[in-house]
Amino acid sequence: MKAFAELYAEIDARTGTNVKLAAIVRYLHAAEPADAAWAVYFLAGGKPRQLVPTRLLREQARLAAGLPEWLFDESYQAVGDLAETIALLLPPPTAPDTEHGLAFWVEEYLLPLRGLPPEELTPRLLDIWARLDTHGRLVCGKLLTGSFRVGVSRLTVTRALAAVAGVEAKRVAERMVGYTAIDARPTAADYHALIAPDSQDAFNPRASGQPYPFFLAHPLALPEESDPGEQLGTTDSWLAEWKWDGIRAQLVKRDSKMWLWSRGEELITERFPELAAMGEALPDGTVIDGEIVIWRDDRVQPFALLQQRIGRKNLTAKLLQELPAALLAYDLLEWRYADLRQQPQRERRTQLESLVRAIAQPTLHLSPLVMGESWAELAALRSESRERGVEGLMLKERESRYGVGRTRSDGIWWKWKIEPYSVDAVLIYAQRGHGRRASLYTDFTFAVWDKSPDAPDRRLVPFAKAYSGLSDAEFRQLDTIIRKTTVEKFGPVRSVTPTQLFELGFEGIAPSTRHKSGVAVRFPRMLRWRRDKPISEADTLETLRALLPPELRIR
Amino acid sequence: MKIDASPVAMPADPSRDLVVARPEGLYCPPGDFYIDPWRPVERALLTHAHSDHARTGSGHYLAAAPGASILRSRLGEIDLQTLPYGETIHHNGVAISFHPAGHVLGSAQIRLERGGRVWVASGDYKVEPEPTCAPFEPVRCDTFITESTFGLPIYRWRSNDELLAEINAWWRDNAAAGRASVLFCYALGKAQRLLHGLDPATGPIICHGAVETLNRVYRESGIALPPTRKVSEVEDRSVLRQALVLAPPSASGTTWLRRFPDHSDAFASGWMQLRGTRRRRGVDRGFVVSDHADWPGLLWAINATGAERVIVTHGQTHPLVRWLCEEAGLDAQSFETEYGDEEHDGETGEPSAVNDAVADLAGESEPVQTSNPATPGPAEPPPEER
Numbered sequence: 001m002k003a004f005a006e007l008y009a010e011i012d013a014r015t016g017t018n019v020k021l022a023a024i025v026r027y028l029h030a031a032e033p034a035d036a037a038w039a040v041y042f043l044a045g046g047k048p049r050q051l052v053p054t055r056l057l058r059e060q061a062r063l064a065a066g067l068p069e070w071l072f073d074e075s076y077q078a079v080g081d082l083a084e085t086i087a088l089l090l091p092p093p094t095a096p097d098t099e100h101g102l103a104f105w106v107e108e109y110l111l112p113l114r115g116l117p118p119e120e121l122t123p124r125l126l127d128i129w130a131r132l133d134t135h136g137r138l139v140c141g142k143l144l145t146g147s148f149r150v151g152v153s154r155l156t157v158t159r160a161l162a163a164v165a166g167v168e169a170k171r172v173a174e175r176m177v178g179y180t181a182i183d184a185r186p187t188a189a190d191y192h193a194l195i196a197p198d199s200q201d202a203f204n205p206r207a208s209g210q211p212y213p214f215f216l217a218h219p220l221a222l223p224e225e226s227d228p229g230e231q232l233g234t235t236d237s238w239l240a241e242w243k244w245d246g247i248r249a250q251l252v253k254r255d256s257k258m259w260l261w262s263r264g265e266e267l268i269t270e271r272f273p274e275l276a277a278m279g280e281a282l283p284d285g286t287v288i289d290g291e292i293v294i295w296r297d298d299r300v301q302p303f304a305l306l307q308q309r310i311g312r313k314n315l316t317a318k319l320l321q322e323l324p325a326a327l328l329a330y331d332l333l334e335w336r337y338a339d340l341r342q343q344p345q346r347e348r349r350t351q352l353e354s355l356v357r358a359i360a361q362p363t364l365h366l367s368p369l370v371m372g373e374s375w376a377e378l379a380a381l382r383s384e385s386r387e388r389g390v391e392g393l394m395l396k397e398r399e400s401r402y403g404v405g406r407t408r409s410d411g412i413w414w415k416w417k418i419e420p421y422s423v424d425a426v427l428i429y430a431q432r433g434h435g436r437r438a439s440l441y442t443d444f445t446f447a448v449w450d451k452s453p454d455a456p457d458r459r460l461v462p463f464a465k466a467y468s469g470l471s472d473a474e475f476r477q478l479d480t481i482i483r484k485t486t487v488e489k490f491g492p493v494r495s496v497t498p499t500q501l502f503e504l505g506f507e508g509i510a511p512s513t514r515h516k517s518g519v520a521v522r523f524p525r526m527l528r529w530r531r532d533k534p535i536s537e538a539d540t541l542e543t544l545r546a547l548l549p550p551e552l553r554i555r
Numbered sequence: 556m557k558i559d560a561s562p563v564a565m566p567a568d569p570s571r572d573l574v575v576a577r578p579e580g581l582y583c584p585p586g587d588f589y590i591d592p593w594r595p596v597e598r599a600l601l602t603h604a605h606s607d608h609a610r611t612g613s614g615h616y617l618a619a620a621p622g623a624s625i626l627r628s629r630l631g632e633i634d635l636q637t638l639p640y641g642e643t644i645h646h647n648g649v650a651i652s653f654h655p656a657g658h659v660l661g662s663a664q665i666r667l668e669r670g671g672r673v674w675v676a677s678g679d680y681k682v683e684p685e686p687t688c689a690p691f692e693p694v695r696c697d698t699f700i701t702e703s704t705f706g707l708p709i710y711r712w713r714s715n716d717e718l719l720a721e722i723n724a725w726w727r728d729n730a731a732a733g734r735a736s737v738l739f740c741y742a743l744g745k746a747q748r749l750l751h752g753l754d755p756a757t758g759p760i761i762c763h764g765a766v767e768t769l770n771r772v773y774r775e776s777g778i779a780l781p782p783t784r785k786v787s788e789v790e791d792r793s794v795l796r797q798a799l800v801l802a803p804p805s806a807s808g809t810t811w812l813r814r815f816p817d818h819s820d821a822f823a824s825g826w827m828q829l830r831g832t833r834r835r836r837g838v839d840r841g842f843v844v845s846d847h848a849d850w851p852g853l854l855w856a857i858n859a860t861g862a863e864r865v866i867v868t869h870g871q872t873h874p875l876v877r878w879l880c881e882e883a884g885l886d887a888q889s890f891e892t893e894y895g896d897e898e899h900d901g902e903t904g905e906p907s908a909v910n911d912a913v914a915d916l917a918g919e920s921e922p923v924q925t926s927n928p929a930t931p932g933p934a935e936p937p938p939e940e941r
């Protein structure tokens with residue numbers, strides 16, 4: 001545990017990718033395979049589910065540190081990270097453990113905590129804390145709350161493994177698929193499989209449920225009013241499709257079994273029984289890439305409904321009927337056990353089309369091609385995205401092969417998204433950024449009016465929080481204004497006299513019972529500071545509600 | 556009520572406080588003098604030479620004798636009278652004496668006594684003894700005016716020896732790899748404290764001009780420091796690969812640093828305790844070395860004075876005041892002062908808040924957009940004032 005905690009501290013403190021890579025390689029060389037197996041899992045983004053409720057963890061740490069609640073909170077405010085706060089506040093360890101490795105710690109101390117009643121958790125937590133130093137407590141705290149994150153990309157981890165194994169990073173990337181699934185319990189054998197020499201690859205592709213590494217799209221950023229043709233050439237070298245707002249997934253059918261993998265490489269077969277059912281119809285050795293969506297009345301439903309579906313633990317018949325899922329297929333990666341990824345996009349598309357038609361499954365649809373003779377025509381179609389419930393267009397090079405991750409060498413996929421929604425909103429609360437004492441207000445809460453301008457007693461209703469989109473200079477100016485217009489302070493938050501108007505952008509909107517405004521928006525950010533407009537001209541709740549997709553409005 | 560035995564008439568101030576906060580600084584009404592004033596005044600008592608505590612422009616200065624040459628080197632020609640630690644001088648019926656604060660060479664707590672009442676103003680202090688200044692001595696008093704730079708329980712320091720061992724190990728690793736070790740720290744106090752604990756067997760020690768000036772003063776005051784050189788005095792440039800370089804934080808990003816092409820950098824400051832500040836500094840290493848008391852140190856020092864009333868001047872004043880009132884049962888309050896602002900070369904090692912925010916926004920914080928994360932909701936303000 002100590003070695004891994006130190007590796008974490010080292011990666012956390014460093015900025016250069018090469019330094020981080022070297023640190024990981026050093027760790028892997030020195031670690032026991034069982035420990036390395038878990039280390040790779042965590043570094044590559046694997047996370048066990050939350051093991052201990054945050055409230056209990058926080059309360060027990062506070063008691064162990066002998067602090068009143070308010071002082072624990074003040075400390076947390078200054079640090080900005082719960083696991084770090086706890087690590088710093090606990091009294092020094094009484095029985096430091098230098099002997100056990102990461103695997104022992106995860107399997108013997110941490111994972112068994114899940115689901116224990118509070119009276120059993122408490123003594124175990126105290127025991128864990130007694131054995132760990134500050135670094136160890138930080139890492140453990142993050143694992144316990146399911147918030148472990150580390151500043152390395154999966155690619156860096158893959159490269160480190162490739163260096164240790166002496167095989168190509170691409171090969172390692174393929175072996176890594178599925179490695180970080182949420183309930184995985186990586187073992188020494190799994191680690192050995194990752195770093196096995198190329199020749200003795202024990203991997204049997206015909207029996208394995210492994211998907212291929214996903215090929216990812218790049219955002220297409222075009223200057224306003226510009227002609228896409230300047231960057232992309234003629235439309236006939238591209239296949240255009242809608243950009244669906246769902247869950248990217250690969251459906252794998254081999255050896256009479258069927259697996260469904262999300263882009264996060266989580267196995268989600270069981271969550272979508274209606275998709276699993278089509279396994280019967282598919283021939284062995286088939287891998288389809290596509291998007292899972294809720295499909296009803298012959299059209300795609302808003303992402304919010306898919307989210308509701310994912311959020312439910314019990315998939316009742318009623319739920320499956322109300323929120324039926326479908327796979328919109330857009331690529332065929334394997335056919336009769338042959339890897340098609342080196343074939344051009346257009347070829348794969350043709351084969352996909354005949355496959356989907358041949359098996360005619362109610363839950364498998366082709367993601368249709370969007371036909372446009374010119375960029376102007378495509379742009380016009382793209383502008384209808386919102387009505388169609390999609391996020392814009394995907395442009396796939398006809399000749400492109402199916403690459404790995406964000407590579408560009410095999411050809412390119414562009415996502416040509418529509419402009420975000422936008423409303424004019426008033427800043428009403430400001431919160432200090434985390435992790436510093438010298439306070440700068442960087443997190444803002446925005447509101448719209450509850451009634452139209454002619455109503456005599458209208459009020460501002462908060463609906464979104466945003467903390468990005470301004471320049472450094474603007475942040476500084478805004479900070480000064482906030483300090484001057486503060487009405488009240490609530491801990492790190494200040495309410496201000498409403499004086500500032502902003503154009504706020506967001507990607508999606510859904511009804512919400514949790515929020516006073518009755519709506520929740522996705523990815524809100526500040527598009528522009530409207531110093532030219534008085535706050536009376538801010539938008540109203542009515543304008544906001546009008547943006548709700550029609551399917552969601554009645555609910 | 557205690558009897559005022561002073562021959563001088565009662566001060567006009569009905570509260571009879573020996574120190575009050577005025578726009579110019581901390582003021583002693585019966586004595587008619589200021590302690591560490593931030594505006595020019597007639598008479599100023601100084602606790603130490605850091606620039607937010609010692610400012611030019613006042614008429615007469617009184618300070619502890621061991622700090623005299625540092626004060627002169629920083630403030631230039633001033634009318635300065637000094638007093639050895641522990642000796643008393645009377646002014647307008649107030650007995651004044653200076654006592655070691657353990658912060659930097661010559662730093663002092665100022666004890667004031669009048670009519671049986673004793674007040675002590677701490678200035679900045681640290682409680683762990685180290686070899687480059689006289690160790691902190693608790694002084695019994697009725698009212699203690701304390702700093703609170705690191706007044707939160709998240710601040711707990713490791714021992715001076717452990718920290719120095721860590722820094723020496725870092726230097727050795729770098730020297731073995733053939734790269735210079737650039738250590739940023741404040742020029743007055745911190746630099747000399749580190750210097751004293753460095754292992755000169757590892758390689759040459761190069762000091763930035765701002766540090767070297769103060770090294771001279773320390774050496775003249777009898778503090779043993781290992782030999783140091785300015786980079787301009789190094790003829791054989793190849794030795795720089797084994798060198799440890801001490802520089803003030805202001806040297807970061809300047810052309811001066813280009814003389815050490817291949818180097819690892821580190822910052823030594825109490826603020827390095829937090830990962831956030833460490834990362835925002837953008838250095839390879841952060842060493843948690845402070846010349847201020849940590850949380851246990853503050854509580855220990857306050858308790859050791861026996862004071863029933865405590866006034867907190869700068870840093871984390873709010874948590875310390877609340878703790879003292881609620882948990883220690885003391886009469887505690889705070890004074891608004893101008894100590895510890897950005898120009899404080901003592902230890903305000905935090906980069907400006909704006910830069911912090913910008914660093915965060917530049918994407919250092921966690922990636923928010925996974926493929927389809929949960930809807931972020933608007934914040935309701937916390938229900939109650941803390």
Ligand SMILES: [Zn+2]
Nearest residue numbers: 679894895901
């Ligand atoms: Zn100070």
Ligand SMILES: [Zn+2]
Nearest residue numbers: 605658679901
């Ligand atoms: Zn100071």
